[in-house]
Amino acid sequence: MRLSVLDLVPVRTDQTTSDAVAASVQLAQTADRLGFERYWVAEHHNMAAVAATSPPVLIGILASATDRIRVGSGGVMLPNHAPLAVAEQFALLEAAYPGRVDLGIGRAPGSDPVTSWALRGAAGRDDTDVENFPQYLDDVAALMDGRGVRVPIPQREYVLKATPVAASTARLWLLGSSMYSAQLAAAKGLPYVFAHHFSGHGTEEALAHYRANFRPSDLADRPTTFLTVNASVAATEAEAHAQALPNLQNMARLRTGQPLTALDLVETALATDLPPQQQAMVDAGSARSVVGDPAGAAAQVRELAERFDVDEVMLHPVGSARLGTDPRTSPARDETLELLAKELL
Numbered sequence: 308m309r310l311s312v313l314d315l316v317p318v319r320t321d322q323t324t325s326d327a328v329a330a331s332v333q334l335a336q337t338a339d340r341l342g343f344e345r346y347w348v349a350e351h352h353n354m355a356a357v358a359a360t361s362p363p364v365l366i367g368i369l370a371s372a373t374d375r376i377r378v379g380s381g382g383v384m385l386p387n388h389a390p391l392a393v394a395e396q397f398a399l400l401e402a403a404y405p406g407r408v409d410l411g412i413g414r415a416p417g418s419d420p421v422t423s424w425a426l427r428g429a430a431g432r433d434d435t436d437v438e439n440f441p442q443y444l445d446d447v448a449a450l451m452d453g454r455g456v457r458v459p460i461p462q463r464e465y466v467l468k469a470t471p472v473a474a475s476t477a478r479l480w481l482l483g484s485s486m487y488s489a490q491l492a493a494a495k496g497l498p499y500v501f502a503h504h505f506s507g508h509g510t511e512e513a514l515a516h517y518r519a520n521f522r523p524s525d526l527a528d529r530p531t532t533f534l535t536v537n538a539s540v541a542a543t544e545a546e547a548h549a550q551a552l553p554n555l556q557n558m559a560r561l562r563t564g565q566p567l568t569a570l571d572l573v574e575t576a577l578a579t580d581l582p583p584q585q586q587a588m589v590d591a592g593s594a595r596s597v598v599g600d601p602a603g604a605a606a607q608v609r610e611l612a613e614r615f616d617v618d619e620v621m622l623h624p625v626g627s628a629r630l631g632t633d634p635r636t637s638p639a640r641d642e643t644l645e646l647l648a649k650e651l652l
Contacts, residue, residue, distance in 0.1 A: 335372060447479070485513070497524070539597070556571065608651060622643065
């Protein structure tokens with residue numbers, strides 16, 4: 308089995324942004340040392356609990372701090388950005404770290420409507436950017452290719468490239484949490500990742516449709532997929548649940564329209580009483596996550612891989628920290644990777 312990591316660069320109540328980034332650099336080095344396949348960072352904006360606002364910047368930081376692990380985006384939210392800008396960023400990353408860069412692309416904004424408007428800027432980009440998503444996806448792939456894109460203009464053709472001389476290209480993946488993304492990935496012959504960690508619903512149907520309807524392309528000659536899952540692993544099952552609790556409570560608040568604050572420490576979360584609706588969401592979130600001691604958690608990962616017929620699982624380590632933890636570290640997240648690697652790699 309291959310294991311990978313998804314990182315939102317969480318910000319705890321005891322951390323600054325600098326602390327959170329330092330902790331993620333250490334986590335990426337742990338994953339690199341242990342033999343994990345890839346390390347992806349997400350794109351979210353204007354959220355107190357998340358420092359992953361700019362995947363290309365973070366990928367450059369993480370790639371420079373590691374040796375062999377693939378680094379990438381999980382993902383770049385394409386409606387927020389001009390296709391040429393994304394293509395240029397990832398062509399440059401691939402030039403600096405050839406053979407190690409993944410470009411995972413998503414259709415959601417990763418933010419609230421006001422922040423999305425601010426990201427799109429004075430050019431006036433709007434919701435039609437979501438409608439144009441399939442074309443933008445094609446544009447990014449073509450722009451990163453060494454041949455570039457031929458743009459017809461009066462009296463001549465203009466060749467547009469993301470980089471002057473591309474020797475290799477970042478691996479393109481389509482991300483999603485709905486049937487739409489599965490249909491699009493199959494039609495375009497793209498590698499595909501279902502965000503099981505986010506919704507936990509529709510995974511089987513989406514992956515089955517993708518495999519059944521896949522059309523080979525230059526980007527993938529056969530269906531290529533894995534899934535993501537939230538994970539918290541500790542020496543005991545009780546401690547794993549305690550470390551996961553702050554994240555679960557934050558997700559319950561988010562889904563019920565409450566302000567998303569920085570991630571609580573474990574002691575604060577254990578002392579918090581949630582309303583029944585939010586507590587039900589915490590319980591449901593825990594049930595669809597990998598939470599437990601090493602042997603139990605490894606069995607859960609194997610069961611997921613068998614159930615969804617994948618040979619790679621991307622872990623989103625969600626453990627918070629206890630009082631007195633060095634803010635520039637995330638020992639619970641490191642421990643999740645260490646313990647699962649001993650069981651599965």
